[in-house]
Structures are given as structure tokens and as C-alpha cells.
Amino acid sequence: MSMWGYVILAYGIVWGAILLYVVSLKRRYRAAENELQRLSDAKES
Amino acid sequence: MPQVTGKKRKGILGAATLVFIIAGLYWGLVKAPPDAYQGDSQRIMYLHIPSILIAYLSFFLVFVGSCLYLWKREKRDDNLAYGAAEIGVLFTALTIVEGSIWGRPTWGVWWTWDARLTLTAILLLIFIGYLMLRALVEDESRAASSAAILGIIGFLDIPLIHMSVYWWRTLHQPPSILRPDKVPWENIHPELLTALAINFVAFVLLYFYMLSLRLRLGEMHEEIKARRMR
Amino acid sequence: MKLLRQTLLLLRKDLLLELRRHESLMTMFFFGAQLLFVFNFSFELTPARVSELAPGLLWLAFLFTGTLGLTQLFEGERGNHCLDALLMSPIDRGALFLAKTCFNIFLMGLVELVVMPLFWILFSLPSWQPLPALFLIVFLGNVGFCVLGTILAAVTLKARARELLLPLVLFPLMVPVILATIRCMEALLRFGELGDALPWLRLLIGFDVIFLTVGILIFDWVVDV
Numbered sequence A: 001m002s003m004w005g006y007v008i009l010a011y012g013i014v015w016g017a018i019l020l021y022v023v024s025l026k027r028r029y030r031a032a033e034n035e036l037q038r039l040s041d042a043k044e045s
Numbered sequence B: 001m002p003q004v005t006g007k008k009r010k011g012i013l014g015a016a017t018l019v020f021i022i023a024g025l026y027w028g029l030v031k032a033p034p035d036a037y038q039g040d041s042q043r044i045m046y047l048h049i050p051s052i053l054i055a056y057l058s059f060f061l062v063f064v065g066s067c068l069y070l071w072k073r074e075k076r077d078d079n080l081a082y083g084a085a086e087i088g089v090l091f092t093a094l095t096i097v098e099g100s101i102w103g104r105p106t107w108g109v110w111w112t113w114d115a116r117l118t119l120t121a122i123l124l125l126i127f128i129g130y131l132m133l134r135a136l137v138e139d140e141s142r143a144a145s146s147a148a149i150l151g152i153i154g155f156l157d158i159p160l161i162h163m164s165v166y167w168w169r170t171l172h173q174p175p176s177i178l179r180p181d182k183v184p185w186e187n188i189h190p191e192l193l194t195a196l197a198i199n200f201v202a203f204v205l206l207y208f209y210m211l212s213l214r215l216r217l218g219e220m221h222e223e224i225k226a227r228r229m230r
Numbered sequence C: 001m002k003l004l005r006q007t008l009l010l011l012r013k014d015l016l017l018e019l020r021r022h023e024s025l026m027t028m029f030f031f032g033a034q035l036l037f038v039f040n041f042s043f044e045l046t047p048a049r050v051s052e053l054a055p056g057l058l059w060l061a062f063l064f065t066g067t068l069g070l071t072q073l074f075e076g077e078r079g080n081h082c083l084d085a086l087l088m089s090p091i092d093r094g095a096l097f098l099a100k101t102c103f104n105i106f107l108m109g110l111v112e113l114v115v116m117p118l119f120w121i122l123f124s125l126p127s128w129q130p131l132p133a134l135f136l137i138v139f140l141g142n143v144g145f146c147v148l149g150t151i152l153a154a155v156t157l158k159a160r161a162r163e164l165l166l167p168l169v170l171f172p173l174m175v176p177v178i179l180a181t182i183r184c185m186e187a188l189l190r191f192g193e194l195g196d197a198l199p200w201l202r203l204l205i206g207f208d209v210i211f212l213t214v215g216i217l218i219f220d221w222v223v224d225v
Helices: A003-044 B002-031 B040-072 B075-107 B115-136 B140-168 B190-229 C002-021 C023-042 C047-073 C075-088 C093-122 C131-155 C162-173 C175-191 C195-223
Strands: none
Touching: A003 B002, A003 B040, A003 B075, A003 B190, B002 B040, B002 B190, B040 B075, B040 B115, B040 B140, B040 B190, B075 B115, B075 B140, B075 B190, B115 B140, B115 C162, B140 C131, B140 C162, B140 C175, B140 C195, C002 C023, C002 C093, C023 C047, C023 C093, C047 C075, C047 C093, C047 C131, C047 C162, C047 C175, C093 C131, C093 C195, C131 C162, C131 C175, C131 C195, C162 C175, C175 C195
16 A cells, blocks of 8 residues: 555544544434423423 | 523534644645655654544543542533543544554554553553443443542553553654654654644644533433433 | 451451352362463463463463452342441441452462462472562562452442453553563563562552552442442
8 A cells, every 4th residue: 555545544534433423423412402302392281 | 592602602613623624634635745754654643643632631531520520429520521531532542543554654564562552552441441331330320430430540540551561662763742852843844743733723623522512412411311300 | 547457357257258158269269270271271381481471371360360259359248238238337438448458369369379389380380489479479469459459349339241341441450560460470480589670569569559548548439329
């Protein structure tokens, strides 16, 4: 593999993993938000 | 309306993070010249050094959060320790992967049992253990205080592990940025240093963005639980 | 003084229980002896090489037997709310920690007292002379292992799959003890004296002292919810 191959591999893995983590965090965030909304709706009705 | 300003602040933080990440990528991959000895593979260092610093910062925050939790028993502090540990594990793992990819063209091997690599791997194992402990204790407050104990012990153990692993063997190149005989900016090309600095800022911003998201998530879980109890 | 008296009291209770049932001691001993056989099958242990490998193999065997002991350490307190009762009694948590630690050190020491000579016999090591000094080093290793092990055994007490979790969290933290003990044993076996390994001995003692102190201080929080 050329030097650039290693560089691209490293950058790809790092930013890919970080992106994946942020996306999963966002998903968990949304799920929690919806759950909260649902709970407060249920209380009002 | 604290919620709105909080959201706004998060938006600004997110935007700034994105800007610095793009600038960091540009400087790291395009603008900075290749290293005289290591060539282009040295560009991996722009990720490697910020990652390990962020990882250390995380583990320090785990320690702080754990101490505060045991002292004051506030859920918030435990939340901080938990979030920091999670992100810390991510960055430690990334540090090892980057180091490994950098080591292949530079040293000719993916892995070598040198002191710093071993130390990082041990750190990763300690904090994976921390996360597993959290996952395996069902009772909430029990899990929090157990994890806090482990967080404190793990942190106190790090200097000892560091010492032992260094005595055991050292063949890592000496740190090129922090050298006692020279001021930092004399050792490396200014363009390289700028690239490193920008990437470092990008990582710090990213870290606080992730951490704030993670903390808010923890708070919301608490809220959900509290409402269900009612 | 009070701490010491309470510790001895608790230690006496554990020893008495062990004397009646000797579950831990027997399993630990036979496990250690079995490991010697496993080593024999896995490595070509010629007399020339055995001195080289002995420190690592022995300490590995002791780590595993010690872990076995640790997983059983709070077994007596788990059932019938015994731990709660113990915590309600006017006993210092530090004493509880010290008693449990000493108990496991004692078990490991007994096992080693038999397994080490057995190793010498089975693999016909040339010289018996370094054995007492080696035993001292191993004892210091035991202290480090059991001190941290007791804290973590208590921490993982309420976890699911705690027998599996304990070594997982314990071993990475044990790295200084593992390295220091093996280096000291190596020096003793090769040169008959510590020599260059003296810093390792200091590290080992330092580890023991630090975590003994931390354990006594922190154990209040470890057992309380």
C-alpha cells in the first residue's frame, strides 16, 4: 500500500467511527425525546 | 427560555466544530507539506495526537465525575463520568487504530509491544471493563457507585502502570512536540504545527459537542424514569 | 487498635468457616496443581528452559488460583442478607476490607507454599536455594493482588456474571504487580540476588501500600449502596 493508502485508511476509519457514534447518539437522543413527549402527552390526556 | 438558548448554543458549537474539522482536514491533507523523514504517513499524526489527548482528558473527567459522585451523590456527576468513559473508550480505540496504521509503513509492523502502545491498550481494557461493569449491575445507584470506585482506582493506577510498562521496555521514538531541550515550535515545521493545532481545536470542539449531547441524553433518561415512577 | 481487633475478629470468622468447609482452599490448590500439568503439556519444559519460564508460569498459576479465591471471597456473605447484617454491626468497613484481604492472602500463601515446591520437584529445577526469597516476592505480589482484588470483588458483588466480570476488570489494573513480581523472580532465579530488579521491588511495595491505604479509605463507599 502506498503512503497515501495508509493515510486514507486512517482518516476513513477515524471519521467513519466518529460519525457512526454521533449518529447513534442522535438516534438515542431522538428516541428519548419522543419518549418524553409521549409521557407528557399521556399525562395531559 | 433556557431550553432555546441551550439549543442555540449547541447549534453554534456544532457549526464551529464542523468548520474546524473541515479546516483541519484541509490543512492536514493538503496544505501541510509531507514530513521530511516519514513522508505522507505522518499526516496520520494530525489525528493521532489529538485523539490520545482527548482520551486522556476523558479519563480525567471520569475520575473527577467519580469523585464528585461519591462525595455529593448527584446523578449529574455520575452522568458525566459515564459519558466521558464512553467517549474516552471510542477515542482510545481510535488512537490505537491510527497508531497501528501509522506504524505499518513507519516501523514495518502493525503492532509492537512498546511502552506507549501497551499503555494505551491497557487503558482501553480498563475502561472497557468500566463500561461492562456499568452494563452488568442492574441497580442504578449501585451501578453508579461501583463504577465510581472503579473509575477512581483505574485513574490512580495509571501512573503505576505507566511506570512499570516504561521500565519494561521503551523503543518508542521520544515525543517530538514536548521535548525539554527545545521549545515546541523549534522542533517542527510551522505549517505542520498549524495543521496539528487546527486539528486539535477541532477535536476538542467535537469532544465537547459529543459530551454535551451525551450528558443531555443521560438527563433525559433520568427524566423519563422519574415520570414513569409517578 | 480498634481496627486491628475488629479485623482479627472478622478474619477469625472467615478462617473458622474455611476450616470447617475448606471449599476455597481445596479448589484453589487443585486448580493450581492442575495448571502445572497443563503447563507441562503446553511447553517443552526442559531443565535448561524451565528456569527461564518458571517466574511467568508460576505467577500465572497464582493469578488464576487467586482469582478463584476472590470470586468466592464474599460468597459466605451473599446469602441470607449476611452482608447487610455485617454492615449493620458496629464494625469499621476498613476492618472488613482488611479481614477479607488478609483471608485471601492467607489462602493464596498456603496454596503457594505447596505448589512452588511441587513445581521444583515436577520440573527438577537445579537449585532450591532461591526458594525462600522467591516466596517473599510472591507474598508481596499476593498482597497487591488481594488488596485490589478485594475491592473489586466487593464492587462487582451485585453484578450479573460477576465471576466473569471480576478478572476482566482486575487483570488490566494488575499490570504493575504482574510485571514487578515476574521481573523480581527472574532476577532471583538467574543471579541469585535482586540486583537490577530493585526498582521493581520498590514499585511492588509502593503498589501494595498505596492500594492498601486507598482500600481502607474507600471501602465505606464500596459496600454501602
